[in-house]
Structure formats: structure tokens, C-alpha cells
Amino acid sequence: MTTKYVYHFAEGNRGLKDLLGGKGANLAEMTNLGLPVPGGFTITTEACRAYLAEGAEPKSMRDEVTEHLARLEQQMGKNLGDPTDPLLVSVRSGAKFSMPGMMETVLNIGLNDTSVRGLAAQAGNDRFGWDSYRRLIQMFGKTVLGINGEHFEHALDDAKRAKGTTNDLDLHAEDLRGVVETFKGIIADQSGREFPQDPREQLDLAINAVFDSWNAPRAVLYRRQERIPADLGTAVNVVAMVFGNLGMDSGTGVAFTRDPATGAQGVYGDYLQNAQGEDVVAGIRNTLPLAELEKLDKACYDQLMSIMEKLERHYKDLCDIEFTIERGKLWMLQTRVGKRTAAAAFVIATQLVDEGLIDLDEALTRVNGAQLAQLMFPTFEEEAGRERIATGIAASPGAAVGHAVFDSARAEELAATGQRVILVRRETNPDDLPGMIAAQGILTSRGGKTSHAAVVARGMGKTCVCGAEELDVDVRGRTFVGPHGVVVKEGDLISIDGTTGTVYSGEVPVQPSPVVQYFEGTLAADADPLIAAVHRLVAHADSLRRLGVRANSDTPEDSDRARRFGAAGIGLCRTEHMFLGDRRQLVEALILADSDEDRQRALDALEPLQREDFIGIFAAMDGLPVTIRLLDPPLHEFLPDLTELSVRVAVAEATNRPDPDAVRLLAAVHRLHEQNPMLGLRGVRLGLVIPGLFGMQVRAIAHAAAARKRAGGDPRPEIMIPLVGAVQELELIRDEAEVILREVAESSGVEVRTLIGTMIEVPRAALTAGQIAEAAEFFSFGTNDLTQMGWGFSRDDVEAAFFSAYLDKGIFGVSPFESLDTEGIGRLVRIAVEEGRAARPGLKIGVCGEHGGDPDSVHFFHRVGLDYVSCSPFRVPVARLEAGRAVVSAEGSDSR
């Protein structure tokens, strides 16, 4: 049996996106719904794959095109390129995923030196005929033959100049006939061949050009960046032409079945009389609100309304459509499920539930965590008087206000005086890092979503607008100039909206997110439609999800907040955070201790402080598990900086003011200095090398838990050992800890069940998880370190240095620190889950890296069967939503 390569629209349906592409599948769906779709057929992605593999279209495909073309001609009652009444077709690419960088459309195929006259005669409009022919040659030359479009544009400009005009409409039929001749000359000159007069040859060449465009460099790059498989191929749609530019009874428009900005019910769209789609895009004339069409052509308007209602009920979602009216007859050119804002997504999803179109499970698939996260950022108040200067690319969300500064040093300086600053640069590079850290937000005039500024800002969770190309940034002059001559000087206040990309002059008041206020408990669930929708969908996600959601928190205050946000415990309490600040001296003394006595003194001083820390957290999380990670700092975080100290000592010597304390300290810092602190004496290694350190922490935990329990509380401590690479490390610490837990239980007379488990953050731990599980009551993945070690790069060093290059080159689709690299690092996770549970059935497994709050990663963690994710308190609602969505999502689908 030969493969079927071509589907008439009536033969397809929207389920065949893989084969027919998005556009083709939806055209088929509309055809089968009985909607007025121009005739046409779709050549499959499979044909494309065969073409690309063999360098030529399959023989049987050609025959099928012949057959389907004949059927189309019969259906339309015209023949392709017929001299007196030609059928014209458009050829449109249409892959499974919409893909900029591929050839998109060639219109008016079927016109040649003869049929152009037939078209003109049929339309009763010579100018229309020649203009259509001119457009065909231009598009064909550019997209099929690969001729630089400027040749055509220049020729058209010449023609206009000759007529003394700058408006296409002033060119008459005769002028356009001359342009056609010139264009044909360009084709011959530039491609070495004549413009093909045979309509079928035009069609075949256009189809092959669509196939070839699958491998155009920009398309390849886009696929790399978006992780779209390289071997899908594109479908090709061949559609009978209809014309919205045949007079004032014709026109073209776009519409949405609801408001895509707010989700409000009621259609929403634009209409342009006597125009084709490309004219709408070119923006030559202002469009009319769709409601005006009712006055212009009530029949068409009513038909359109009824179609839109039908489509929405059929697709059970907001649809956007493109349509054309040709001399009073409505044609549907495209539909798809429409894009919408985050707020609209929540509102529409619950509306559709109330309208009985979908159930709550389905509604969950219509929103996502990234949208919820967006709704949790503060925003600028919507009020009059905001002065927009420019709009760039929304690179990292949030609303930031500050004084404009133009270099990193100045940013640090002003920030040090307590001022808020916005760092403004043409583009950033690693030198700008200190300034980026000091700033409230970053604004650049160049670069896209993968530029250095964008990547680093997202990594820091800092507001960023990049690529605001309307701005002329003069770093030396410390000013930038906006498009309407607005000048902003150093120190002037500006406001940037990282969610929309808008730049404002002056201070725009910031309003807190009502969604956050709802989670905080200060706004009621029925305060407005958006909050009601969020409340309902998050609650439904909670009812479905299998993943628990905990928070990473090191203080009672954060723990309180996390609990309000819905955290079911603490997945990561980092004790090293408790060792900084005032206590740094004690820790320094501990590390530098020369004798057992000095060390013990330092430990004895720390223990009661640690105990109080834990009592507070156990109280905040009463009745819920609290996973406490024993100390895991790189050593140098507790010691003076080697370079600073060296400079101090050297300068003291050079100026004859010896500083013996500094000299002594320097010797110790030298001794403990590490080339690669990330790979040095950290975590369990420190615990094994500094006697008593982990023991002190375990004792503090045990006493704190006993104190809480005696006071009537319900503390649930879980002790977590960091950086374990071999089961022997864990066994040694575990043995020590168990002795201490028993001692405290005996001395206090209070027994608190305390789990002992381990981080899985060193690749070797994942690779030997079966052994490690024998000694661990739980696993918690530290996917940050696992990513750093698995890829062999440290976030601090490489994110700023080369991630933007890597994203641009398509090596990453997304930073592996943002979303877990499921192929590489995820494989370690999978191995550890499988083998850990095989060795210890029912082993409790969670994740406490930052990926725990990342939507894509949450789906992955659900799929591999983790028990919980733990993330920053702020991300808890996002994780709850995504954990529910993961249940209703199909296996393997992502969260976007």
C-alpha cells in the first residue's frame, strides 16, 4: 500500500496535527463543521520528511497533488491558470508548531501572462489583475527563488517615483503591467531562469520551497532553541484564493471569541474593507471595530457571529479566526485556539466550566504556573498620567522603579547610599554583574530574550526589559533619548515593567498583586473574578495532585508565610544561613580552631543559638515535617576573602604599619584556601573532618524538638545530610547522630521520631542510590548542585559568562538552572528514584532545588514519582497548581 500524502480538507480533522500541521488540521475541522472554507488540500508532513530524506518529492505525491488539484478545480468550477477564468491558489506552510523562520505564504499561484487578463476580466478590474500578478511574481521571486526582496522593492519605488507618488494606489493597471515586466526581468537576472508561466510548475516549485524552508538556518535555530524535534517536517496547504480587495463589499478581518486581555465574554476583533490580509498587517489604513461590520453587511456579520459561537462550542475554548468577505460572501481562512493574557486564561477557564463546556480537570490544562507566577508579581497602577517612553522585550517579570544609572560602578555607589537604581545599558556583559546585583531592574536597548541581560536577570529573579530599540543609550553622556525626543539623564526616575516590556518616565506607583493578597489571606476568594478563578483552580489542583508541596525556609517568619501559601512542611531549612551575621565570628573560630578545646568552645557557644532557631521553626510548622539540612557552606563563605586580606597585609607592610593579627589570619586563610570551593571541603565532608560539628547540630535539633514536645507541640524533624557521594559517608554520620538522638531522648525523657536522610546532589549519589537508600530514610534531590556537577559548570561562573551565547546558539532551549534538564540530569533523578525505591520500598523522595518551583520541572518530578517538591514560599502556589496540572496532563507533555 502506498502512503497517502495528500488530504483534501474534507478528509482531515483537528486530531491530525502531526500529519497536517496546525493550520491544515484546523482548516479540515472547519470544513467538516460545514463552515465556508475555500476549497483546498494539505500535503502531509510525511511527504516533507520523504522529500528531505531523498532530495525529491515522492512520485506518488505528485500524482496525488494532480488528483486533488483536479478535485479542487471541479469543486470551484474553475481550472488552475485558466486563461479566461483562472482558479488561483495560495501555498502556505503549516508545521505542527508555529515556526517563524519558515517560508510562510505564496499567494495568487495560477497567474501568468495570459490568465492575468482572464482574472481582470472576471473581476471587471484591470488594476486588480495586474496588481495580483505583480504580487505573485514578487513573492515567488523572494520566497521560492530566494531573490533578495530589495530588488523588487526598489523597482516598485522607481515606478512610483516615475509617477511622482509614494502610494501604491496611484499606480494604475498600465503602470503595474510595466512593473510586472520589470519584475520578470529581475527574476531572469537574479535566478538565471524565466518566471515560470506554467501554473502547475509554479505550484510544484512553491510546494518544494516550503519543504526546503524547514531547514532554513533561522528555522533550524528556532527549533534548537524551542527544543522542537528536527525531524517533524512541515505540511503544505494549497487553498483556493478568495479576495477581500474586490471593492467595498469585500474586506478582511481577525476576531477573538472573547476578550483575550481580560477574558470578558463577547466577541472582539477588527475589520478592514477592500483589503487583503497583508494590508491589515502593513497597517496602511485604520481598521474598524468588528461591531461596525454589522452596519456594513448584516448578513455576513450574523453569519460570522454564529460561526464564532459554533467554533467556541466546538473547540471549547477561546478561538481566534481570520476571515475574508469577497463581494458579500464570507470565507473562513483560519482558526485556532487563541492566545490570551494570564488573567484571561484563569477567567476564561472557569467561565467555560460554568458554561458547561469543560470540566475542572480540563480547565486546569488551560492555565499554567508561569501565568500564575506572572499574576503574583506587583504591577504598576493603571491610571492616567503614566508616560510611556518605549516598549522593549519583556525579559524578566516584575515592576521596578529607580534612578537611571549607566554603569555598574555608579549603580553600586548609589545603591550603597540606599537609593533604588535602574541600570541602563546598550547591552550588558559580565563586567556589569555587580551593577545588576545592586539595581532594582535592568533596561537595555539591544538583545533579545536570550541576551546576557535577560538571562542573568531571570537567573537573579530581577526585573528586566531588554532590546528597547527605540531608545538611544549614550553611556558616556549618561543619558538616553526616547523616540519622541524624551531625554532621561543619570539620576532621573524611571519605571520598567518586566511583564509587558514597557518603560515609563518618572515613578509609576506600584500596586501589590491581588493574587498574593488572596494567598496572604488579606483578600477574600470572591473579591473579583480573577481571584475567584485562581482560588477555584488551585483548590482543584490540590484535590488532584499526588505531589506534596513544601517550602524552603530558614526562619520562623518565612515558615509562617509558606504555611499560609499552602506549604505542607519545610523541605529545606538551610542551617548555614543561621551561621552568618553575628555568628560569623563563632564559625570562623570553629574553622580556625587549633585545638580540641578551642573547637569545643566554639561549638558550645553555637549550640544554644541553633536550638532557639529550631524551636521557632518547629513552632511555625507545628504538626508538619521540617527537613533540616546540616551545614553545607563552601568553606570560604565563613572566612575573610584571601585577596582582600592579602592586600591588607601587603599594604600594612609596605607602609610600615605591621598588622600581626592580619598576618596570622592570612596564614590560616591560605591554608584553607580552595581553588574550587564548590568542589571542596563542604557538606558531609566538613562534618566528617571537623569533629563535633554535625553532632552539635543534631543535638540542637533534638533538644529543640524535645522542648517543643514538652510544651505540647508536635515537632516533626527530619535531619538531612548534604553532599553525600558514598553510602559510607552517610553511615558514619548517621551512626553518630543516632547515638546523640538516643542520649537526648534519655536525658530529656521525651521521644521525638526523627528521620535521617540525605540530599542526592552529587552525581555519584544518584548512581549508587541503591546503596545509599540502605542508610537513608528519605532522599531529597538538590538539583542545583546536581546540575552544576552533572554539566560540570558552576552557576556563578558560567551563567553570566556564556549562557546567553549558549541560548543563542540553541545549545540550551532554556537555562538548565531554570528548568531541569530532563535528558541528562533528569536521568540521574530517574536512576536514583528507581534504585532507591528498589532498595527501600516506600522511600520518601522529594526535591529541594530551585527547580521544585519551576512548572516544567514539577511535571517531570510528578512523572518520575517523587513524593513532594519544595520551593521558595512565593512559588508554593505555582507548584501546587502545576502538581495538579501534572495529574491531568498527558504523559510527557510539558507545562506550557
Next chain:
Amino acid sequence: MTTKYVYHFAEGNRGLKDLLGGKGANLAEMTNLGLPVPGGFTITTEACRAYLAEGAEPKSMRDEVTEHLARLEQQMGKNLGDPTDPLLVSVRSGAKFSMPGMMETVLNIGLNDTSVRGLAAQAGNDRFGWDSYRRLIQMFGKTVLGINGEHFEHALDDAKRAKGTTNDLDLHAEDLRGVVETFKGIIADQSGREFPQDPREQLDLAINAVFDSWNAPRAVLYRRQERIPADLGTAVNVVAMVFGNLGMDSGTGVAFTRDPATGAQGVYGDYLQNAQGEDVVAGIRNTLPLAELEKLDKACYDQLMSIMEKLERHYKDLCDIEFTIERGKLWMLQTRVGKRTAAAAFVIATQLVDEGLIDLDEALTRVNGAQLAQLMFPTFEEEAGRERIATGIAASPGAAVGHAVFDSARAEELAATGQRVILVRRETNPDDLPGMIAAQGILTSRGGKTSHAAVVARGMGKTCVCGAEELDVDVRGRTFVGPHGVVVKEGDLISIDGTTGTVYSGEVPVQPSPVVQYFEGTLAADADPLIAAVHRLVAHADSLRRLGVRANSDTPEDSDRARRFGAAGIGLCRTEHMFLGDRRQLVEALILADSDEDRQRALDALEPLQREDFIGIFAAMDGLPVTIRLLDPPLHEFLPDLTELSVRVAVAEATNRPDPDAVRLLAAVHRLHEQNPMLGLRGVRLGLVIPGLFGMQVRAIAHAAAARKRAGGDPRPEIMIPLVGAVQELELIRDEAEVILREVAESSGVEVRTLIGTMIEVPRAALTAGQIAEAAEFFSFGTNDLTQMGWGFSRDDVEAAFFSAYLDKGIFGVSPFESLDTEGIGRLVRIAVEEGRAARPGLKIGVCGEHGGDPDSVHFFHRVGLDYVSCSPFRVPVARLEAGRAVVSAEGSDSR
């Protein structure tokens, strides 16, 4: 069916080591050979496992012991503890692997207050009877009841003091009877129970004590360190006592069937009249050479010779034995395959082949690469006049001579003036690292094979003797004092032998290794028996091995040497080594380049230099593959040190002598500074971020190959991309390289087949090897980086900081940088081999980390099916030998 827990000696054989332990299996073997072995039986390791699991011996085991004891009594014609003629037995532990730290032996079980008189009467020697009883109580108290041995020693000393003597032999029967009473008192006081008079109770308690000793802390630690499984358990041997101390017609001895030092044929041993084994160990009297026995007791001597010949023919190897003569009757107490020196191992193995006892395959299993490596170190000349000061632990082999220095700073100072130094310390710590690097060798008076000094010296390949406890090191006084009052002061010449542990005063002349001279081609293969043996066995290994052996070499000189040593190409040519020295300025300019022009200028200057480098190496390796790794330095290796430069700038400022050049450079160094250079901008990342860098190297390789080929050579370049973590990285560099290779082929008119492959050194590369293989023509494992990233520790930082602690605690059996961690890192290797070959059948795979020359690791690489190993030229013969041994070794066995 109940399990059989006890085997009479006649029921076992040497194949049952797992069940009967080494000692028991060999006693059984000798029994079945008809040799005069005292009667006895072995309780199995399985019984031990059951005992340890259940906390009591299995009921049926007790019954079996009863039965076998009866059989033994019948065989010996005496009953255990019989009042008039008691059978006495010894209880000896015997695990599969010899294990210090376990209870070893209790002698004379069966004696009590009554039977002691029977024994005395039978022996006709009261003193013998009471001394035997005294020994039983002492050993039983110490090893079975766990009483501190000092109690007994003090009591014995008291008795001697009372007699005014220091010699046991001056204590008469009556004195010893008093000692027995005192000892019984000690037992009662210390253990709270009477010394058991029931012989069977003595026996049962001793058996259980052996079982318990399996889990003694020192035994547990030893197993951890030696990677002996914790669940094997030990066997227990119960053997009828024979006495070598019944008069001058009795005695005891040890013997080897050949000289274990040189391998020379002919027996070799010691004999001590009227003594028991423990007396030989105590060294109270001087032993006689074995040949003397012929004069003392010709019959026994002849019988012994015949037995030894029989044993050697039976075991087909050098055996060592222990024997006792009781009143003119010879008894064999133990035999096993004997330990020998490296040289003896090679000589004996080939002798046995010539004697027709084994074939060459078997001979290969009798030697190993560690022995061959030992033979390749220079040694001290064997001549009169060497003054031995002390002997410590042979921690890292080699022969080093230098001036004694006592601290790190002084070592660096003297070394800087061109002097050779030996760093002498009580023990070393990370502070001593610079001095250790500066020194020829390291000598310490404390610490064992896993001490800091030993671990770090082995890591550096530097000679080290540690734990020379006879030395009294006075670091402040800058002297050390030897056992005979020898004083060595700072600056005095000393010589240390890291292969034997010997310390000499003065300069001992060093002689080069004859084995190396043979490989170098300056000594003939028949120069002496050792070289002939090495030649023959390495040649046999070559004929068997499936693994190729290449060398790591960056210069024509090293490449020449590697080829003489048998390397079949270069597996790793590190181009960063070519970038140091004079060219550092150019590289610095390249890295700091502000503009494309500056960068290109630096690249243009480097290209011809690189080209010459490669031409030389291709010439040395003509006709053999040369794998060239593109640049992979941590960035900071090419830049001035941040701290030094900061000090320079600060001091210049503080002293009002501004240094604008340094200020500018400092800014750049700051910009490029990395927290963790190991995890920073290295390898392929540098190649992707610095335009033209890798291209320049590829062009230099291509031109060098073309030049060689035009000159009639046969260059076989293989281009290797370092630090790849994702296939996309490789694809990008590969595309660039292929364009350049084509360009050079066209411009030079010479086509050189050039493979392009990748290092697998980042864990993620191993985890996604299936994808990477699509773009790689070969893989080469960089197991150093794979180990660093897989374990999450950097060698530089952690080896000195905590490896000795980790080895002591048994977390490692051996440093994972010495021998590949086959469980964790080896798993990554296995995954990459399997999935790489699945994606690209026949993919060529090698390893070029230092593990390529490590014996254990070579076996692993053979097992997982690599094509070749690559190691330093010096290790090439070792790798050849081990690659052959891997073929004849049983699956899963190690190389030791």
C-alpha cells in the same frame, strides 16, 4: 536437609575457600595429599554468618562439633581434657582473605586444673604442663573474654621480679603454678566469672569469640579499606595440638619452596629447636637456617623436602609453610601460596612455565602491573657502606636523595637554588603542600599508608617513606635522631627508598632500572633472568590483549619514548601545554583581546607555532593515530594571579608609585575571574565563546598533516573536543572544523583522513552518550574530570584536605583518582559505552585519564569493552601487561 556446618579436614579441599577460609581449605588439601597434618575440623563461614545473624550458633552446628570432636578424639586416641592424657586443641580463625584485626588463635584448649597434671605426666615435664596452662589462661582471657592483656603481663613480670629474673625460663613449674592461680584471679576479677574448667565450654566460647571478632572495630575498618564484603564471615579451625617445645628433638620452622626475594630455585627457611610458633615470632633466640635441620634430624629434613616438592608441584607455585617437629615427628601446620618480591614474581612465573607446571597464560596471572611498575623505578645501588638509619612504611615507590629540610618554606627556598631536598616532618598537613612539591621525597615519622603524606605523595608520584617510628623528629631544632643515636641535621644528605621503606644517611648512589633500560632498548632481552622474564610475559600479554595501549604525550620527545615503550599511538596530546612558556603572552593577549582585530592578531601569531608542534609529533608517531585535544585550560592558568596582582596594585598605590598597566590588567583579570575555574569557561565552552580559537587549532592540525603527507609521511590525526556536555556543542564545533578541513584539503591539494571525536568527561556527556555518538567518530573518557565532577570534588582541593581521613575511615579503599571508582564513575563509563555503540556501531572508544595506566582500572576498561587505554609513556608497559592479564583473569577479579 540441614546445612552442613562442620567439615573434617579430610572432607574439604582448597577449592572451598569461601566456605572453609584460606587456612582451613589448605589444611584440608594437605590432609588429602596424605601429608602429616594434625587432626582437626573446620567450622564454616556459613555457620559464622548464621551466628552473627541470629546472635547464637545454630543448634545443629553444636551437634556437628560434638560429632567431629568425637571423631578427632578417636583419631588421636585421646579425649579433650582427659585428666590423664588430655587431647588439646587450638582454635584458629581463618577467613577467605587474611584479615588483621580478627582474633587469631587460642592454643592449649582442653587444659584445666586436673588435665594439666595429666599433660605434665605424659610429657614427663611439669614445667611444660604448667607453662602450657598459663598460656591458655592468658590467651583465653585476652582474646575470648576481652581482658586487657597488660593485667597478665604485669602479673608475669611480678613473678619474675620475685625470682629476681627477667627470663621466663627461670620460672619453674612451681612458680608457674602460682602464676596460673594469679591469672585465674585476674579472670575472675576482670570478667566476673571463673576460668571455665569444662574443656568443651572452653572450646565453645573460643569458637564464638572467633565469630564475634569478625565484627571487631579494627576488622570492620580493615574490610572497609580493603573493600572486603562485610557479610563473608570467618571460618574457625579446631586443630589437635602438637608441641615443638618438648625438648631438643622438637622444634618449629617456616619455609619457602623458592627464594621469595629473588625467585632463585631451592628451599629457603628458618628452624628453631625446642620452641613453639609464638617463640619464633617473639625472636627470643636466633633461628637456624633450614639447611641445619638436615644435620639435626635427617629423617625429618628429607621428609620436609619431599613434602615441599610435592606441595609446589601440587600448588604449581611458590608455597610457604609452617611446620613443627614433636619428638622427631614432623607435622605440617599451614601452607599457602607464598608472598614474594616483584622481581621474584616475574622470575618464578617463567621458571614454572619452563618446568612445565603452568602455561604462559597462567604465568601472566602470577605477576601484575604494580610489580612491573615497581621494577621500573630507579633503585639504590646494592653495595657495602650504605648506612641504614631506619625503616618506615614504603608509602610511595622510588629512590630519592636530597638534603634534609624540616619545613615547607625551607624546602621551597633550597629547591629554588637548585638543590635537591627531602622534606622531613613528624607528619604532614595541607600547609606542607608547597614543600612536598619542591622536594625529591618525603619522610615522616608518623602515620601509615593512608596518612596525608602517603596519599599526597602517591598522588604526585613522589617518593615517600612514612611512619618511620624509630626516628625522633625535632622540627624546631631542625634535626632528627635515629635509633642508634645517629643525628641528622638540616642540610645533611639522606636517601630514602620508597619501595622498601628504608632510610639511609648520606647519598646512596641511584641506579637506573634495568627493566626501563630494556624497554628503552639499551639492555638486551636476555641480559638477565629478570629481564628475560619481563620480556617474555609482556610479549605474551601483547599477543593476548584486546585493548590497545596508547600514550599521553605533548612533545616529539615523549612521543618517541612512548613508541619505544610500545605505545600504538597517542591517545591524548594536550594542546594547552603548548600554550604555556614563551607563548603565554600570546595567549594572554588572545583572552584579553578587546576587538576582533586584536584577537585575530593573537591567533595568527599562534597558528604557525602550533603547526610546527604538530608536525614534530606526527613525525614521531608516523603511521599511528595521534589524538589531539583542542585547548582545555581553566582560564586562570593563562592569566596573572588575582591576589598577586591585587597586592601589586594596592602596594603601588599605597606607596605613591602608581602602576597603570597593572591597574588595567587587574580590571581584566577581575572580569575573567572565576570562583570555580574547574567548573568555568573551559574546553568546548571557550571554543564556542572565543571566535576562531578552535578553528586556528584545527587549521594548524590540517596544515601540519598536509605538510607531513607531502613529505611522504603517514599522519593520522584525530581531533578531540574537550568538556562536551551536550551534542549541540559538539555539532557546532564539528561543523566549523569540517569546513576548515575541506578548505585546507582544497588549498593544499592533500587529503588527510581526520577523525573528529570527543572527550567524555562531563557526567552529562556519559548520560547522553547515545546522542553524542551521532556526532562523534570516537569517544575518549577523561576519567579525571569524570571523577571530579561525578564525586563533586576537585583533586587539588580535596586530596590534601581530606583523603587521608576518608581512607582511614574506610570511605575509600583507594583514592578514586588512583583507581577508577567502578561502582559510581564506572557506571557512567558503562552507560556511555553501551549507548554510544548502540547509536554508532563500532564507535572507537578509549580512555586518556591517568586511570589508563592503573592496573585495576585497566581490567575494568577491558571488561567494559574499550578499544584502548592511553597513559603516560612510563606506564605503557604496565598497561600492556595488565591488558593481557585482563584477558586471562576471570571476569570480575581484580588485578592484585
